[in-house]
Amino acid sequence: MTHEAGWAHAPGALRGPSWLRTPGDVNALVPQLWSTTAHKAGGDLVIGGVALADLVAEHNTPAYVLDEEDFRSRARAFRDAFAGWDVYYAGKAFLCTAVARWIAEEGLCLDVCSAGELTVALRAGVDPRRIGYHGNNKSISELRRAVAAGIGRIIVDSVTEIERLEMITADTGLTARVMLRVTAGVEAHTHEYIATAHEDQKFGLSITSGDAFDAVRRLQAAEGIEMLGLHSHIGSQIFDASGFEVAARRVLALHARVADELGVAMPEMDLGGGFGIAYTTQDDPSEPGQLAAEMARIVDHECRALGVDRPRLSIEPGRAIVGPSVCTVYTVGTVKPVTLDAGAVRTYVSVDGGMSDNVRTALYDADYSCTLANRESAAPATLARVVGKHCEAGDIVVRDEFLPADVAPGDLVAVPGTGAYCRSMASNYNHALRPPVIAVRDGVARVVVRRETEDDLLATDVG
Template sequence: MRAHEAGALHADIGHKAPPWLRAPRDPNDLVTSLWSHTAKKNGEGALEVGGVDVRDLVAEHGSPAFVLDEDDFRSRARAFKHAFKDFDVYYAGKAFISTTVVRWVMEEGLNLDICSGGELAVALRAGADPKRLGFHGNNKSESELARALDAGIGRIIVDSQYEISRLIELAGERNVVAPVMIRVTAGVEAHTHEYIATAHEDQKFGFSITSGAAFEAVARVNEAPELELLGLHSHIGSQIFDSSGFEIAAKRVIALHARVSEELGVDMPDLDLGGGFGIAYTTQDDPSDPAQLATEMGKIVEHECRAFDVDVPRLSIEPGRAIVGPAMCTVYTVGTVKEVELDAGAARTYVSVDGGMSDNIRAALYDADYSCTLANRYSGTEPTLARVVGKHCESGDIVVKAEFLPADVQPGDLIAVPGTGAYCRSMASNYNHVPRPPVIAVKDGRTRVVVRRETEDDLLALDMGVDE
């Protein structure tokens, strides 16, 4: 569904709990499937992640704060590496990237996807092997492409004829050969929000297989001595829970792969099936584990390659959200609690926290659902249906649309929201001139600042209107 342009408050979500949300017997309990592997409640009812009590974390680092579970991140990276042992696994840096995370990715044997000059700069500063980088983007600038070529990047996923022209010129000037994959659209619309379903025809990414544009792009790259044709790249969307969409896309992409082999006499070595693997934000979500995905996707590709009588190319995938999403939660401090009377005697409890849409825009942008828990103490009260909202000057500034919290939630309490690793910090803004929260890594009872908290001085440093 498309979110209402005035914000999620105006969407048809009612004042009752959504059908999938059930009142818990104990509102203090964690739904473990939504949290990182080390998250638990201690004897005082406080949330601990990576052996760190979030009360101590907030006392030291303030709130709001993104809390990144290093062991959980690494274990999910290893799970994909092990399950997809016959694939190249690229961590999608757009989900969340920092020099620390890039080092973790490299240490766990994964490759890295980037999609901007800024992400490339982070990867290079972290010491990533450029050969293990893939560069996405529908409008890479000449300076970005030049920097990628100068760094010796492993593959560039081209998205337009203009980009092919730019690469031919830039590679020629440098007397290098640019390794290229062709981003194709397979005409498959994933069962997801329309803004993040990226393989249907009416969207900005890639070359259409159906129209013939993809074959033309392949032929042109193959003919250019400045370019090395590696293969095809397909991505069907995000927050996908099964392999059915991949099956349809693989059939069409491998058909193109076979046509290139037959008509151009070129056996492209690589095929990238993209990412988009979903995670559990709430109890309504039921994602597949990496082993299941690997088995299903491997069978799909093998079947289609047999059908078209072509060898199975080297396969790659791009999980991002599925690795970092559950590995991070956000901790907020409650500022106000308000009971608002609605129609027919109904009421809603509004719990306002010290962050909001500047650190998690997904609820407003995608109508996304989240869960949360009281994170600083045990409560003996009954659960009450609440809406957690932010501090911004927008009615659509909603963090959690509906969740059962203890009835005695009050100012000063801590609220923690799981599943915020993917896109929340990456898409964060300074709306209302609110500084962005830090990212604090936790492991073995210790904290480490991965990305520091922004300050008002950071904001004012960009404002050149007044001479000091």
């Protein structure tokens, strides 16, 4: 039950969550939360061979620090583990032209879900045939552009979209290669807003109601449309393959029904993404090899049971590739001990960013970790709350974490696991300037997305 004075005054509020333990060494990193090149050297956090203190001296804070080698190695791990599958990097997690090129160079395909993301992909030189285009409300102009560009697959999300594609292909004489997004009635164990396969939500067409089969029938009969197969996505931040088992069974049953009743063996199937990462020590994600083996077993078992050949399969990891590859570094501005009931004290550590560069804590009640990044401390660990500078009580970056008790203004604090959806969902709230993305590799730092300026902020203000 919520305390009448709010969560900060509830009994035990300062004990932290049950999974958070007092560290033996408050200066040490928890390796599974960080990119593979991250380590401490004399108290300095070093990533990609670059000390963050040196990076900050040149580029200021806040800043997203992208470990290029870690990103590429995670992309390769999915590519190799899912050999024989098509691996589409989900650009919505984070996309810029440099990342799009890295994805192409590592042999992955790219998934986009807006005209802007498509523009970035094409500007980066990604082969259109290796692009998938998502979205539940693609406009006629967006679809025209996708068809004209020769996009490899458009993931159809509604009957209205089918009608639009029929019109466009009739007008242009071009062919649209499509997949149909279906809802399998499976709800992943995740936040309501990122669980996407239950029936009561905006994506896809229902298998249970028969809407999905009717849409397949129409797509198969349409002139100018090449129907590749079915697409399913059950949610995000998923740690094992168990949720995919039920979804695969239902989607493959529809696949088999289409073959039986319409006489069409659709060549492909996409099981989506949503593979999770470790944001804190409570998270235990599966490795790509384990996911690949379990998902292949599931699909092969169902195909044998249904008496159908296995279609060419694809997945769409985004967070699992870019999430651990990025940390965000901030400068501490104020440290405020706040006395609560019974003399308990909560330490608020305010940094120079917040919900404008990481809205996930406020939006999804997400948990994050952090570390002091610029020095080693001999002070004992104290439970702190890292908060932003915005005019919102919910502007929290890290809800609970142990930091050295002597954390002070001017210190650097780094938050791992911020590669997915932090820069992508960043805003100009309170007219904040969005931070840069700085790639580091082999001791070299280079800006791949520059920091916004006040001129950028005013560029669209026609008043």
